[in-house]
Amino acid sequence: MNNKPTPNQPLVTHIYTADPSAHVFEGKIYIYPSHDLDHDGPNNDNGDQYAMEDYHVLSIDNFDSPVVDHGEAMHLKDIPWASKQLWAPDAAYKNETYYLYYPARDHDGIFRIGVATSASPAGPFAPEPTYMEGSFSIDPAVFMDDDNQAFIYFGGLWGGQLEKWQTGIFKPDETGPEQETPALGPRVALLSDDMLSIQGVPQEISIVDENGLPITAGDEDRRYFEGPWVHKHNGWYYLSYSTGTTHKLVYAISQNPLGPFTFKGTILTPVIGWTTHHSIVEFEDKWYLFYHDSSMSDGVNHKRCVKYTELHFNEDGTIKTIHYNDL
Ligand code: FUB
Numbered sequence: 001m002n003n004k005p006t007p008n009q010p011l012v013t014h015i016y017t018a019d020p021s022a023h024v025f026e027g028k029i030y031i032y033p034s035h036d037l038d039h040d041g042p043n044n045d046n047g048d049q050y051a052m053e054d055y056h057v058l059s060i061d062n063f064d065s066p067v068v069d070h071g072e073a074m075h076l077k078d079i080p081w082a083s084k085q086l087w088a089p090d091a092a093y094k095n096e097t098y099y100l101y102y103p104a105r106d107h108d109g110i111f112r113i114g115v116a117t118s119a120s121p122a123g124p125f126a127p128e129p130t131y132m133e134g135s136f137s138i139d140p141a142v143f144m145d146d147d148n149q150a151f152i153y154f155g156g157l158w159g160g161q162l163e164k165w166q167t168g169i170f171k172p173d174e175t176g177p178e179q180e181t182p183a184l185g186p187r188v189a190l191l192s193d194d195m196l197s198i199q200g201v202p203q204e205i206s207i208v209d210e211n212g213l214p215i216t217a218g219d220e221d222r223r224y225f226e227g228p229w230v231h232k233h234n235g236w237y238y239l240s241y242s243t244g245t246t247h248k249l250v251y252a253i254s255q256n257p258l259g260p261f262t263f264k265g266t267i268l269t270p271v272i273g274w275t276t277h278h279s280i281v282e283f284e285d286k287w288y289l290f291y292h293d294s295s296m297s298d299g300v301n302h303k304r305c306v307k308y309t310e311l312h313f314n315e316d317g318t319i320k321t322i323h324y325n326d327l
Contacts, residue, residue: 002067005060008327010296010305011067012058018304019088019227020290021141022281025098025121029283031058031290032091032100033306047159049302052086053077055102057122058306062284073123074100074116081114081131083107087160088227088277091121092142092150092195099195100125101140101152103160110170111161113140113154115196134189134198136170137162139277142191143230143237143257150191151257152198153205156226157184157244168201179218183207186228186241188258205239206260207252215263220246222263227277230257233287234317240267242276249278249291251319267311269324274301280311287311289322 002012011017016036023030034052043049054075059068076086082104089102100116100123112131118124138160141153155162162184164174177184187202207215207224215222225244230237239261240251247270252261268276273294281288289311297303309327312320 002069004066005063005308007309008307010307012069013296013305014069015056016296016303017056017058017306018275018292019139019277020292020306020308021088021090021229021279022288022290022308023091023093023121023279024281024283025091025093028059028061028121029281029288030091030121031060031306032089033058033292034086034088036302036304038303043301045158047085047087050085050087050159051302053084055086055089055100055123055125059122070122073118074102074125074127076104079104079114079116079127080129081106081112082127083109085111087111088139090141090279092144093121094144094148094150094195095193097195098123098125099142101142103138103140103154104131106131110136111138112136113138113152128196132196132198134201136165137187139227141228141230141279143232145232145257150195151188151230152191152202153186153188153228153230153239154202155184155186155224155228160226162187162226177217180216182214183217183219183223185224185259186239203258205258207239207263208260209263212260212262220244221248222250229279231280231282233313236317237261238280238319240278240280242278247271247274247276249276249289253317264318266321267319268322271295271324272299273304275304287313293324 116125271293
């Protein structure tokens with residue numbers, strides 16, 4: 001049993017956690033993080049340091065009750081198609097079933113996205129035997145629209161391999177795109193009614209500036225890097241994500257879940273540690289940002305901790321920037 005959550009303090013300290021996807025299920029907040037491992041393995045731009053092997057689900061009844069770690073919800077050894085690196089997951093509920101979406105490298109070293117099911121939001125989750133056909137790259141985030149139609153957003157550069165899929169086929173040596181050309185966008189696809197497969201070919205999302213021009217690959221303060229999340233507020237779809245090399249959480253908005261999304265601004269300024277990854281959830285009429293940093297390890301990139309803070313909207317629907325150094 002852990003302490004009750006405190007804003008901007010680690011939710012749990014007995015394990016390293018990252019990439020928190022928070023949802024309200026059964027009246028509580030469930031958090032689906034990655035489970036960082038303490039190891040001395042290689043550390044590089046390929047993300048080898050993120051050598052995670054299982055997932056733990058966390059929950060809080062409310063912000064006055066202790067954080068519960070429900071224990072191991074799924075392990076790499078139980079996933080026939082996966083070889084390593086259980087990275088940022090997400091969860092969804094439909095058909096009286098909870099679904100866990102997660103990326104991992106397959107036996108050829110290519111990142112794919114798998115799905116697992118459970119009768120409980122806390123798991124344990126039983127993985128489907130194969131990855132979702134047509135899936136690739138990392139960081140799945142599932143958004144359930146008001147009409148119960150589920151969209152899956154995904155994709156991440158560098159270790160996440162998104163740039164290697166520019167032609168629709170995995171090309172291991174592909175880099176780019178050029179600095180002055182449109183940045184790569186996250187991908188989006190509809191999920192089937194049974195939530196187990198992707199419908200059609202995932203589309204690339206366009207993120208544009210205030211003049212409708214695509215954000216370019218060289219615009220590292222605004223271009224998409226990884227960690228997509230979509231929430232809806234006053235009829236607008238908000239796509240938020242990490243800018244990677246500039247370490248910000250930023251957002252863009254649209255009236256269509258498929259985009260194009262217009263860039264609006266920064267949600268969270270850089271945290272301690274290289275990666276920044278988040279989710280946004282409404283609970284009892286307030287909005288919360290769940291995020292991570294590496295403060296629990298004095299900045300070791302693969303020893304992160306999940307935190308939360310309240311998120312505020314301005315009257316015009318823009319999000320008030322959270323300044324990490326002021327937290
Ligand atoms: O946790 C492994 C990777 O680091 C995630 O998939 C990325 O979003 C970054 O947080």
